[in-house]
């Protein structure tokens with residue numbers, strides 16, 4: 001059987017009330033009911049921190065994983081308002097999105113992202129590392145070079161065991177929330193850049209590390225983008241607010 005294609009939903013700072021959270025959970029359980037086991041286990045939902053425990057409890061028997069949208073780079077200490085990766089892991093989160101462009105826009109540096117990745121792995125979380133934030137324009141001639149340098153810097157900081165635990169998501173910043181996507185060919189080229197950068201540092205054993213695409217994915221474009229670009233799945237923002245979309249995407253991609 002083919003490797004399942006991941007469908008990771010980033011709910012961002014949505015579902016502003018506990019009622020909205022409960023409705024989402026109810027609707028998602030309903031939407032996931034018709035999926036096969038492998039279609040369900042390809043889905044990951046990343047709600048706001050406050051709701052993670054409720055989602056983990058609700059999905060206990062649904063075989064759907066839950067993740068965080070960020071974590072602090074340190075495991076403990078005087079970091080008012082922050083959440084340690086250890087806390088996430090201990091309440092049942094399995095993965096964490098790191099380095100999302102909306103966080104990097106607030107000043108998060110690549111050095112911090114790398115430290116976050118290392119400590120997330122240490123606590124048993126799978127980091128979903130977003131790259132492409134520095135790719136400011138879709139016309140950028142040097143997009144491949146920028147991407148390669150970024151991935152190089154990240155994977156060079158990881159040892160052979162650590163690198164096997166990560167997932168990358170190529171997310172060109174201009175495509176996020178814009179309703180515009182690169183062509184499948186372009187996504188294919190850029191995800192190949194990511195793969196080659198990983199393999200360039202860590203060798204052929206790392207060629208199966210999942211590389212996803214994120215930015216304006218919908219149920220209409222997901223199949224074309226995923227199949228034609230040979231990527232391992234998608235990171236979904238806006239469309240994840242309706243859990244039926246995530247169920248649909250997983251069934252379209254994992255038939």
Ligand code: PGA
Pocket residue numbers: 010171175176177178179214215216217235236237238239
């Ligand atoms: P979008 O967000 O699907 O709304 O473009 C993607 C993301 O932020 O990861």
